[in-house]
Every structure is written in structure tokens, then in C-alpha cells.
Amino acid sequence: MGCAQSGAKAATSDGKSGGVTAVDKQQAKEENKKYEETMSFLSQVPLFMRLPKDQHPILAAACVNQPFKAGQTIITQGETGREFFIIQSGEAEVSVNDGGSQKKVATLKQGDYFGENALLRNEPRSATIKAVSEIKTLKITQEKFQQLGLNEKIQFANRKAVGAGGKRQLVVKPPSDKTATERQLMETALKKNENIQTMVELDEVRVKQIIDIAWKETVPSGKEIIAQGDLAADYFYICQSGKFEIFVSDKNDSDRKLVQTVVSGGSFGELALLYLVPRAATVVAKEDSVVWVIDRKNFKDILMKVSDEKIQEYVKYLNRVEILSSLLAAEKQQVAKALTEKKFSKNEVIIQQGDPGTTFYILFEGEVSVSIDGDEKARLQASEERGTAQYFGERALLNDEPRAATVRVVSKDAKALALDKEAFDLLLGPLEDIMARKGEATAKAVAPPAGEAPAPSGRDPNRPKILMTDLQKVGLLGAGGFGAVELWEHKHSGETYAMKCISKGFIVKTGMQDSVITEKNILFMTNSDFIIRLHETYNSKQSIYFLMEPALGGELYSMYQRKGFYGSEKHAKFYSAGVLCAFDHLHERHIIYRDLKPENLLLNEKGHLKVTDMGLAKFVIGKTYTTCGTPDYFAPEVIASTGHNHAVDWWMLGVLIFEFMTGSAPFEAPYPMQIYAKVLKGINAVKFPPQLSPQCVEIVKAICQKEPADRLPMLTGGSKNIKTHSWYKGFNWDKFTEFTLEAPFIPKVKSKKDLANFSVHPDEMPRFIEYVDDGTGWDKDFATC
Structure with missing residues (x-):
């Protein structure tokens, strides 16, 4: 009653209410309308679609009006951008520098926007934008955006990997007659x-x-x-x-x-x-x-027929190697597929007298000198054009006896095919056993399938089992189209785990049965502090589950975006070093990873890096031909379907370093085909930002060579070539591998059940495809306990 009376007393006959005029009301109404329009504008910007709705009013309030006169330049190509604009009225033109002259490429009108990436990181403007007419814009600066903590609240969409289709049966009809x-x-x-x-x-x-x-x-x-x-x-x-x-x-x-x-x-x-x-x-x-x-x-x-022709050429080389004469034709095919191309420079020593012998070589291009105790005994020449080849070190396939001579390159460069004893034994068993069976009528079956190493399986039987019934769900860590990762707690010990759940219906529909089985086997066969560990797998009517080590520091991709680590050499060296150590562990086991990207890198509570998601990893000796991975990180040989080996992982490391240092992948483009066109043009066609050090540019270019054999870690010395590169000067590798080197960033993790470093956007919530048991039993080994 008192409030009503107060309101009545305040009313006056001249239309004023408490001193507020109708004009004031109209002005307030218009301001509120503009504010709502601003929020509507902002909600259409892809970057802000990832911002929780409750943050949109804060974002809109932080925008300020910024007018520009006709002819005025708003942003200039090459300058570092720190502002984002939305055009409210008027028109602007976009132009790029094309060989010294400005070329108009687009027109911007009301509702268009530009510069959103500048809110997250400093990066050069990719074009010049000039006002054609008098225009009004809304502007927000990087400083204001980050001051409000909005960069911490954006939920970033992960780049999706693509696969090969696996076992799914295609309907293939007979060819039709054609005129x-x-x-x-x-x-x-x-x-x-x-x-x-x-x-x-x-x-x-x-x-x-x-x-x-x-x-x-x-x-x-x-x-x-x-x-x-x-x-x-x-x-x-x-x-x-x-x-x-x-x-x-x-x-x-x-x-x-x-x-x-x-x-x-x-x-x-x-x-x-x-x-x-x-x-x-x-x-x-x-x-x-x-x-x-x-x-x-x-x-x-x-596409693979060209590779088949290459394999036949390699078989001809193997036919000349006397100690391999006991191999069956099919076995020589297997060996040929496992050969890895190596490139050597002038004066480089391929084999050193006295060193243990583990690798056999076929020289197919160039000239080498063979010497004993410093005296040259022979020179071997080979020519790819003439189809001539030489071989040496073949006894390494029998035993690890010391090398009897030194082999050094005397031509400008040389190319050879290499095969180590371990790979040979994995494919066919010890050579001495094969030689012993020479003359026998019974032939040994050839396994495994072409190019693949035998895939071990199963958990360690000595490890205590973790029953699913002893676990309880804590909350959601992440989600994808057909699966989710949740945090679960052991009811008795209090330990927490990351539980990855995948729809079996989705697996079967996409033919990925072999892929998930391989993922399980690979995770059980790895034991590195740089790779997420698998504890158990479970099986239910509709899903399979991976119980894994949790990394509660969050996803490196989101952390880079929110914290603005792009361009920091300290962070880039630390995290790329973790990937290198993970790759060394995988490659030693003949595993190719194939899906490197910041989204697949996690941090634990101490800030140490963990590689996760082995969904595209594979046991391989020699080459494999599956086209899979994330397009931004595709190597040229993956696009061309010419077959690839572990060199693709090193290519991806070069791409990763570039992304860490610049904020985007070197071959980034809006559509996959545009990415592939850039990849095939090569790393030398990529424009490196001027702020990158010469050493950084050098290491990326050395790793991202188009020819796999030319990539820095594929040369003699392997991954040590990266460790000793000048870009890593001063980096303490011993402390790093002992985990005594302080991480450049320590995430906030309050407890073993802290989910704060993870967020899931509604668009990413999983969908499940109903599974009807097909009776093949493909999923039986997932019930490990």
C-alpha cells in the first residue's frame, strides 16, 4: 500500500514521473534496443558462439562506438591487430597487397565483422580495410576482452579428425559399358x-x-x-x-x-x-x-598401383642379396614393403667400422666408399635412372656383430633403402631360422598383413583389476559426436580416472571396429609418462569404455587460446619436447600416431604434457596407405595416398611448432581442399611472421620437408637432430625427461575431482546410434574385467 501511495504522489499533470520525461523514456528504450541489437550481432560471430550466453551481456556492454570517415583506413595489412569491429552502418572495402599493388577482394556492409582473432592473440592483419562511406562500428579491444576474463570463458571447438572407413562394406557395382x-x-x-x-x-x-x-x-x-x-x-x-x-x-x-x-x-x-x-x-x-x-x-x-610398381622394383633389389635367397617370393614382398628410404649427404658415414650392426642398406642413388682401418677397399655406385643398386650391411639381419668396414658417402648425396633387424624379425621371424628351413617342402605362412606389425593385445595380467562396479561418476570432461569422456572416482581408494565411452552403433556404422581394437592394444602396450595410460576397458550392450589416467590440467588447445601462449618460445619448446618424447616411445614400438594437434594434448596438475587419443594410431612396419588425421596437419604423402610411415608424425610436429608460435597452422584455410593445395605447394611457400626467430623458421622448414626421407628426424641421428637444433639451445633435455624442469604454466587443479579446466559446448554433446549385436564378437576383448 505504501509503495502505491508513494507512486501516486509522485505523478504530475505535465506527464512527468519522478522527474523522468517521455523523451528520457524514449531514449532509454532506444538504448536498450541498441543494446539488444548489439548482443544479437555478437551472437552471430563464430568466436562468440562459443562464449556462454550469460557472458554475452558483459561482452555487449564492453563494446564502444567507433565512427570512421569516408576514405579512412580502419586496419592495415601487416600491422598487429588488437581490436575487433562490427559494422553497424555504412560500407568498407577489403584489399590485399598483391605484388606491390592493392587488390580489392571484398566489400563489408552492415552486420559484417572483422578482427575477432585479435581478441585472443596478437597476429598480423591479413588485409587492409578502408571505409568507403562514413561508417559506424562497434569496437572491443583485446585489453578489455581479456580484462573482463572473457578469453578464459570461451569454449573452443576441436578440429575433427577424419578416418578411412575401416571395415564398413561398400556397395560396389560391376563397371558399366561406356561409349x-x-x-x-x-x-x-x-x-x-x-x-x-x-x-x-x-x-x-x-x-x-x-x-x-x-x-x-x-x-x-x-x-x-x-x-x-x-x-x-x-x-x-x-x-x-x-x-x-x-x-x-x-x-x-x-x-x-x-x-x-x-x-x-x-x-x-x-x-x-x-x-x-x-x-x-x-x-x-x-x-x-x-x-x-x-x-x-x-x-x-x-592410386596405390604406382606403389605396387615400386615394391616390385625393391623386390628385384632383394633378389640380388645372397643371404635372402631362402626367402619365399611372398616374404620378399613383405620385406620390400617394410623398407624405409633414407637420404645421406656428402661425407656422411652410413656405417662405422666397429659399431654394432643392426641395419641393412640398399643403395639406389649415389656413390659410397668402403674402407677398412682407414684404407679404401672399394667404391659402390648406384643410379635410380639406370636401375642399378648396391647393398651392404646385410649380415646385420643375422646378428648384431660389429661392422667390418666403414661406408661413407662420396657423391653430393646418396639415397638408400634401410631395414633394421627388429623390423625383419617382427615380419618374418629370425633370418637364421628361415635359412635353416631352406630346402624344406613346407613353407612358413606370411603374417601379418602388408605393412603392419603384429598387434599385441590385452592388459597386463599382473596389474590389479579395477571393477566398473567400484567406480562412480563425478562429471563430464569432454564430448564428441558419438562419445564422451567423464571423470569417475573409485569408491574405496578415492583415485579418479577418465572414462571414455564410445557408441558401439557408431563404431559399426563407420566400420571402425579394427581401429578401436588397435587403440586398445596400443594403449596397453605403451608405458610412457608422456602418453595417457589405459587401466581397463569395459563392455556394455551399447557402448565400450576406456578407463584412463586423468589429466585435470585441461586441454592444451583451450589453454593456449585462453591464456595467449601463442608466440612464446618457452611454452612451445616445453610442449613440443613432450610430443617428441612421446613419439620416440611410439616409434620404438613401430607405432605411428597420425593425429597430432593441440586438441589431443593434455596437461596434468603439474603442467606436464600428456599425449592422448590413439584412435588413429597404428602398428606399422614400412608403409601404410590409410588416409586419416586432421586436415590442417596432413603430410603431402597422406594427401597423395602414396603410402606413409612414421615420417608423417615428424611432419605434424613441425606444423605444431608453427601453430604454437603463430596461433594458426601453416597451411590453414577455410576448406580442406584449399589446405591440401597449400600443403602440396610446400613449406617454402608459407609466409612466416617476421617476429619468429631465424632458428624457429629453420627448424620448422627442416622438419616439414616434402620428401619424408629429407625431414630432420628421418636423417641419420633421428630425433636427436631436433634436440640438438639451435632452436632448443639452452633447453635442458635431461631435466625435462626427469620431470625436474619447471613447467612454464601450472594449471589450477584444486583436487582429484576438479572439473574446472574442462568445458563442453552443447553442440558437442554425444549422440548414440543403436547397436544390434552382429554376432562377430569384435567387442569381446573389451571386457577386461
Whole structure:
């Protein structure tokens, strides 16, 4: 009652209320409207979509009005950016320096924005933006953004890895007959598809082979031939007749946009030829149409035929090695696939007299000197062009006896194929046993499959079991499309663990049964303080589970973004050193990792690095041909499908160092095909920011050589070449490996149950695909206890 009376007394006949005029009310109303519009603007910016909704009002309030006159430069290419802008009214033009002259590339209007990355890190502006007319902008500075702690609250989306499709059965139809006109149409379509040309070199022979395996299908008007988000992305299409429309939808499918029309001679779906990735668009037949279909498996097989020719060449070399004469033809094929190419420089010693012998070499390019006690006894010459080869060190395959001579390169450089005794024994067993069986009628079966080392399996039986019934859930650490990682606590000991749960329906739909089995085996077979440990696996009706060591310091990717570590050599050296140690441990066990990126690197409570997620790792001797990984980190040989070995891991380390130092990957681009085009141009085409030290530029370029054998850790000396590089000068490797070197950043971890360093965006919450047991028993070994 008292409040009502007070209000009545305050009212006056001139329309004022407590001294507030109608004009004041209107002004307040307009200001509130502008404030809401600002929040609406900000909610459309991808960076701020990752900011919790309760922080949007704080962000909007921190924006200030900033007008610019017509002709005024807002930002200049090359300058360090520390401000973000949203255009409220007016128009601006975007231009880039192209060979000394400014080239206009875009126009910005109301609602457009630029400079969002400047809020997180100092990076050079990639273009110049100038006001065309008088414009009004909203601006927020990096200083204000970080002062409000907004950089600490952004939830960063992880870059997704792509796989090869695994065991999933493709429907492959017999090739259809083709007329000369149809063959010409397909040839033209393949050659004008820029994305395919970026991925692989299609010579006339390959084009003919691809056309040979294609089959024809009719597509009625209105049929959806490709659905956006579909995991069954296995085919590439060439339009023979008719018309197709390509649509892209937003995340909620509420806004479907027509982005392209494909008619006769056009093609679509080419990413499916490279790897398994959900479809990026929907394709619908606009009218009755006819297409030619090419499946991924046959396409990849055609690409690998060149490698098969190389293998046969290697077999010819092996046929000349006398102590290998007892090998069966199939066994020589296995050995040929396991050979690793090495490159040597002039005066480099390949074999040193007196050293233990563990590696056998086939010289196929260059000249070497063979000397005993300092006296030259012979020179060996080989030429790739003439098909001549020499071999030495073959007795290393029998035993570890000291080298009888020194072999030194005397030509400008030399190339050789190498095979160590351990790899040979893993493939075929000890050579002395094979030689002993010479002349016997029974032949030994060849295992494992081409290029792969035998995959050990199972947990350590001596380790105490951890029962799932003794665990209770604490909370969510992370999530992906079809799985989640949760923190669980042991009811009795109080120890905490990270529990990774994966939908079995998703595994089967994507054919990844072998991959998850390999992931389990690899984790059980690693024992490094730089790699997350696996304690148990469990099995339920719908899911499989990995019980792992927790790393509660958080994900390195998010930490770099929030704390602004980009550009710090101290941090980059410390974290890249951890990756190097993890790789040494894996490579010693013939494991290729294949999915390095900051998102897969965790910190423990002491700030020490842990490599996680072995989903794409594989036991390999020699080469493997699966195209998988994260596109920003793809090596050239992965894109070209020419086969890869552990050299791809070192390539990724070079990319990682570049990202640590600059804030972005060296070949970063909006679309995968643009990334691949940059990768294939090579590291020398990448523009290095001027603030990077010469030593940093040098080590990245030395690691990211296009030819795998030329990469710094692939040269004689291995990973020690990185450790002794000038960029690491002053870095104490002994203290680092003993964990007595202080970490550059110690995360705040209050207890074993602290989830504060992890956050999950709603978009990342897992979905599960119902699993119906197929009776194969692929999952039986996940019930370790």
C-alpha cells in the first residue's frame, strides 16, 4: 500500500514521473534496443558462439562506438591487430597487397565483422580495410576482452579428425559399358575437378583406370543422392545428363541455401575418394538424371598401383642379396614393403667400422666408399635412372656383430633403402631360422598383413583389476559426436580416472571396429609418462569404455587460446619436447600416431604434457596407405595416398611448432581442399611472421620437408637432430625427461575431482546410434574385467 501511495504522489499533470520525461523514456528504450541489437550481432560471430550466453551481456556492454570517415583506413595489412569491429552502418572495402599493388577482394556492409582473432592473440592483419562511406562500428579491444576474463570463458571447438572407413562394406557395382563419348565426358570431368587435381596426380593411365571401374545409375527427379551429415560418404559422382542442386544447411537445418548447380560434365562428392568424413552438403536431383559412380576403395587401389610398381622394383633389389635367397617370393614382398628410404649427404658415414650392426642398406642413388682401418677397399655406385643398386650391411639381419668396414658417402648425396633387424624379425621371424628351413617342402605362412606389425593385445595380467562396479561418476570432461569422456572416482581408494565411452552403433556404422581394437592394444602396450595410460576397458550392450589416467590440467588447445601462449618460445619448446618424447616411445614400438594437434594434448596438475587419443594410431612396419588425421596437419604423402610411415608424425610436429608460435597452422584455410593445395605447394611457400626467430623458421622448414626421407628426424641421428637444433639451445633435455624442469604454466587443479579446466559446448554433446549385436564378437576383448 505504501509503495502505491508513494507512486501516486509522485505523478504530475505535465506527464512527468519522478522527474523522468517521455523523451528520457524514449531514449532509454532506444538504448536498450541498441543494446539488444548489439548482443544479437555478437551472437552471430563464430568466436562468440562459443562464449556462454550469460557472458554475452558483459561482452555487449564492453563494446564502444567507433565512427570512421569516408576514405579512412580502419586496419592495415601487416600491422598487429588488437581490436575487433562490427559494422553497424555504412560500407568498407577489403584489399590485399598483391605484388606491390592493392587488390580489392571484398566489400563489408552492415552486420559484417572483422578482427575477432585479435581478441585472443596478437597476429598480423591479413588485409587492409578502408571505409568507403562514413561508417559506424562497434569496437572491443583485446585489453578489455581479456580484462573482463572473457578469453578464459570461451569454449573452443576441436578440429575433427577424419578416418578411412575401416571395415564398413561398400556397395560396389560391376563397371558399366561406356561409349567413346561417355568416356570423353568422364575424362573431361575428372580433369576439370580442381579438388581431385589438388589431391592426386592423375596421368592418362590413372584416368583410364578410374573410368574403367565406374558404373552408371539413373536418379529420378527429387531424389536426394547425398544428405548433409551422412556418415555413409563413399562415392563420387559425375553427371552424365540432367541437373543436380547442392544445398548447405545451418546446424539446426532451419536455413537451407542453394550453393551450386551441377549439370552434364560436372561432378560432386570428391572428398569421399580421399577419406571417410560426413557429407558437407545435400545434393538433390532437380530433374531425371544419369550419373557415373566411383567408389573410394577402387579409387584408392588405383592410386596405390604406382606403389605396387615400386615394391616390385625393391623386390628385384632383394633378389640380388645372397643371404635372402631362402626367402619365399611372398616374404620378399613383405620385406620390400617394410623398407624405409633414407637420404645421406656428402661425407656422411652410413656405417662405422666397429659399431654394432643392426641395419641393412640398399643403395639406389649415389656413390659410397668402403674402407677398412682407414684404407679404401672399394667404391659402390648406384643410379635410380639406370636401375642399378648396391647393398651392404646385410649380415646385420643375422646378428648384431660389429661392422667390418666403414661406408661413407662420396657423391653430393646418396639415397638408400634401410631395414633394421627388429623390423625383419617382427615380419618374418629370425633370418637364421628361415635359412635353416631352406630346402624344406613346407613353407612358413606370411603374417601379418602388408605393412603392419603384429598387434599385441590385452592388459597386463599382473596389474590389479579395477571393477566398473567400484567406480562412480563425478562429471563430464569432454564430448564428441558419438562419445564422451567423464571423470569417475573409485569408491574405496578415492583415485579418479577418465572414462571414455564410445557408441558401439557408431563404431559399426563407420566400420571402425579394427581401429578401436588397435587403440586398445596400443594403449596397453605403451608405458610412457608422456602418453595417457589405459587401466581397463569395459563392455556394455551399447557402448565400450576406456578407463584412463586423468589429466585435470585441461586441454592444451583451450589453454593456449585462453591464456595467449601463442608466440612464446618457452611454452612451445616445453610442449613440443613432450610430443617428441612421446613419439620416440611410439616409434620404438613401430607405432605411428597420425593425429597430432593441440586438441589431443593434455596437461596434468603439474603442467606436464600428456599425449592422448590413439584412435588413429597404428602398428606399422614400412608403409601404410590409410588416409586419416586432421586436415590442417596432413603430410603431402597422406594427401597423395602414396603410402606413409612414421615420417608423417615428424611432419605434424613441425606444423605444431608453427601453430604454437603463430596461433594458426601453416597451411590453414577455410576448406580442406584449399589446405591440401597449400600443403602440396610446400613449406617454402608459407609466409612466416617476421617476429619468429631465424632458428624457429629453420627448424620448422627442416622438419616439414616434402620428401619424408629429407625431414630432420628421418636423417641419420633421428630425433636427436631436433634436440640438438639451435632452436632448443639452452633447453635442458635431461631435466625435462626427469620431470625436474619447471613447467612454464601450472594449471589450477584444486583436487582429484576438479572439473574446472574442462568445458563442453552443447553442440558437442554425444549422440548414440543403436547397436544390434552382429554376432562377430569384435567387442569381446573389451571386457577386461
